[in-house]
Each structure stands twice: as C-alpha cells, then as structure tokens.
Amino acid sequence: MIYLDNAATSFPKPESVYQALDKFARTSLANPGRSGHKMALASERVLDDARHALNQFFKGESPDRWIFTLNCTDALNIAIKGTVDPGDHVITSDLEHNSISRPLRALEKAGTISLTRIASNGGYLDPEAIRTAITPKTRLVAITHAANVLGTVQPIAAIGAIVRQANALFLVDAAQSVGVMPIDLKTTPIDYLAFPGHKALYGPTGTGVLYVGPRAKPRAWREGGTGGDSKTETQPEIMPYFLEGGTPNVLGVAGLLAGIRWVVDHDPDTLRRHEVDLLQRVVDWVETAEGWQIAGDWDRDRHVGALSLIVPDGLTSQDLSSILDTSFEIAVRPGLHCAPYLHRRLGTFPDGTLRLSPGPFTTDDHISTFINALTEISAGVL
Ligand SMILES: Cc1ncc(COP(=O)(O)O)c(C=O)c1O
Incomplete structure (x- = not known):
C-alpha cells in the first residue's frame, strides 16, 4: 500500500517507535503513580520523560504544564469547555x-457564548481580521496552525500578539503543524497548544x-483517581494531575516519546521540506492536467505536507479514492x-476534495505512481 494519508494519522511509524512500544509493553506496563514498586515507577518515569521532552522541544514554562x-479533539475540548463562561465571545475561523x-x-x-467565524482567503487568515473581530467580551481565540484540508500555515505569532x-x-x-513547523512557546504568545501524538510526532493512536x-x-475535566493524592475530596489542583483523572495511556506515551526523539533527530524543517517537495511534483502535474485544480493557494514556504485536489467534472473524490485504493493500492482521503x-468557502461542499498527505517515508516513486494513477483514471473517464 502507498500510504498518502498521514494527515489523518501517520503510517508507518519510525522503527524506534515500534521498538519502544514493544519494550515498554513487555517490561514496564504498570499503573504510573499508583504504587511505589519498581514497575510503577518506571511507568511514571516515561510520563515524566515525555513531559520533559515536550517542554524542551516547544520551550514551555515547565514539564508539568503538559x-x-x-x-x-480531547485536548481542544478540555481547553474550550474548561475556559469559556456564559456571556463570553469567542473567535474562530472557517479553516x-x-x-x-x-x-x-x-x-x-x-446560548452560552457568542461566536465570530473569520473567513479565510485562499486558505490563509489575515491577523487584522481577528483584531477587527475582538470585542471587550472576547475571552478565547481558537485557530488552527495549519489547515487540515489545505495544508496552509497560519500566522500564529501575529495573531497571538493581537490576542x-x-x-x-x-x-x-x-x-497538522506539530513535528514539521517550529513552535516556540517562549516567543509566541500561545495560552493553549493542542495536538495529537499520532500524526507527525509518530506516537500511536x-x-x-x-x-x-x-x-x-481551565476547570477540571475528568475528575477521578490521580494516584498521588487520594485525600482531597475534589480533584487535586496540582498540574498535570488536575486535568488527568484516571489511568493514563502510558504505553501510548512510551511510543510518543520515541516519536518525539525521532523528530528532534530528523529536524522538523527537513521533514516538512521533504513532504512539500513531493507535493510540488503533484502541483506541477495539476498545472498540466485537464480538469484538475489545487484547492487554496500554493505557497510552499507556508505549507505543510497536505494538499487537496479539486477533481474533474464527472468524477467524485469518493470514487477516485476508492479506485485508488482497490486498483492501485494507494490510500488517500476524500470528502470534507x-x-x-x-x-463551503472553497465551493467544494458537499462532495469535498481528494487530499493527499505524504510522510517522511514517502518516496519520489510513490508520488510517480500516484500521478500515473490519476492520469490513467482521468484518461479512462474524461
Ligand atoms: C486540524 C486538526 N485538528 C484536530 C484534529 C483532530 O485530531 P484527533 O483525531 O487526534 O482528535 C485533526 C485531525 O485530523 C486535525 O487535522
């Protein structure tokens, strides 16, 4: 299978991630923080090491804030629902x-909040539109760093300064940006940073x-056991336990830690450039191919490794995806x-687009096969 769906979740993971998962599952998969024995301590140490690695990578305030x-989705819900109060105004975007x-x-x-949804242009947001939308009641601005449909990167430093x-x-x-774009919490005014471990940080789902x-x-989210402090009647206010009730996915975090280390070793910008170079070949092909279009603007310096194609009349993104899957062994994501x-803004609702998202293990040959497959399918149908 040629896997071009890394924006959904990355596959394959680096070898070191599989090894870390296997080793941790076989030797240390106890309940972190719940008991004082060696295995529980080893388990707790993985969480700790991962918080330190994250804090160092993104230059956060301290490891216990991770x-x-x-x-x-879970991270975004904790931030959004734990923050807003009745009567607040929130700004977001159509991306x-x-x-x-x-x-x-x-x-x-x-009726809890009022909401302003800023319109993008070509896949990009204008920070000034956010400045204009701010009111005295604005409590939260929630924006994507890179649009998942288009791969376009937003000016978060400028938006953050305004907020x-x-x-x-x-x-x-x-x-869509973590692991491929630099994010520096010391210099960028971000209050909440949410991301999955299973995309370009190469942890498991x-x-x-x-x-x-x-x-x-934020308010407490999942209240329950934290292991360390069982005396208090409500959630202990100490971070990170305040927001982490219940046994954490420590096996997943062991894989995520190996993934973060792999990304640090391979340099996010080098990883992004590899993916964008591959997409450039598809952009060049689209320019010569009848009926095909790129959705949004293509600016390779402000792009991560996801690209959406508007498919020719007579085809749907769903049909194309299923032909690519069944006849060419190529995995992409169609739809919305x-x-x-x-x-809606792009005019591609409700059929959507055909999104491809290469990863670090995607090769030039994979992209040639993808382009040849689209050429063949188009020739047969158009
Ligand atoms: C921009 C963006 N935000 C949030 C999510 C949700 O991520 P998860 O599936 O890990 O909840 C995705 C997933 O594709 C995404 O692309």
Missing part, C-alpha cells in the same frame, strides 16, 4: 476542523497533548475532512 489526552467548530457551535447554540494585547486567551490547534500556559486557568465550513 497534559496527556486521548487525541487532539477549523470539527474538533474546534463543533464544541464552539454547540456552546453558541446553547495577548486584547487580554484574551489564544488556543492553537497544532494537529490514542495519544494527544494539551499545553496549558500560565495565563490559562471534518472541515465543512472551509469546503
């Missing part, structure tokens, strides 16, 4: 994944992360990619 979650759009729309429908000036909180969804900056004071507002 919360392990189920996935990016967002449903994991931001749905919780915010639900809060808006319930900070307004004394609101800035939530960045880094699902079931891993996600939320960074809670010092200005953010959980981002209906963006597809």
